Amino acid sequence: QVQLQESGPGLVKPSETLSLTCSVSGASISDYYWTWIRQPAGKGLEWIGRIYSSGDTRYNPSLHSRVTMSVDVFNKQVSLRLTSVTAADTAIYYCARGLGSTWDHNWFDPWGQGTLVTVSS
Amino acid sequence: ETVLTQSPATLSLSPGESATLSCRASQSVDRYLAWYQQKPGQPPRLLIYEASNRATGIPARFSGSGSGTDFTLTISSLEPEDSAVYYCQQRRNWPPLTFGGGTKVEIK
Secondary structure: OOEEEEEOOOEEOOOOOEEEEEEEEOOOOOOOEEEEEEEOOOOOOEEEEEEEOOOOEEEOOOOOOOEEEEEEOOOOEEEEEEOOOOHHHOEEEEEEEEOOOOOOOOOEEEEOOOEEEEEOO | OOOEEEEOOEEEEOOOOOEEEEEEEOOOOOOOEEEEEEOOOOOOEEEEEOOOEEOOOOOOOEEEEEEOOEEEEEEOOOOHHHOEEEEEEEOOOOOOOEEOOOEEEEEO
């Protein structure tokens, strides 16, 4: 059974870089798409972007200039970097796997439990 | 960007009743729409994809329908554990992939 676990600093200062890692267990990271989604407290879901195991990426245009995703197939980890953060970036950050590896890769199942990142000085 | 508008914002029903949740897209998404359930403190869980396909392990009381711009999630015979926020999501017009604002289902 595949499991995803997000990790990283819970507190980031304004203007600095948010860095998170999603560790995958129970399955190979290869041949799947991996997505980051965030959710401000009490609010809805925002798609940040996705990366294929080959390294191919697609980002949300609203965040494109600040986002970088990477994948480490050997260590079964997917990473997210978001630069120049502000309070508006405070949210729970989730990683999720695409349901499948073809037409269905933009449906998300399973998800990690999420990690709360607060941007504050 | 395709905007998804969900209604109503909140639905309060009794166990055994049926819930009808709506998701309207600002432009056609064909049948490329999914529904997720999110309980407090938990990540979302995929219920329905491609408008009407139930995900693995999802009870048959959850069903989806619709195409184009209007979609419905129906929960028949509500159970207490169905209390949650439900989100729709489209994959037709991206990036970005977009989600609706959610409908909260309360069980009386």
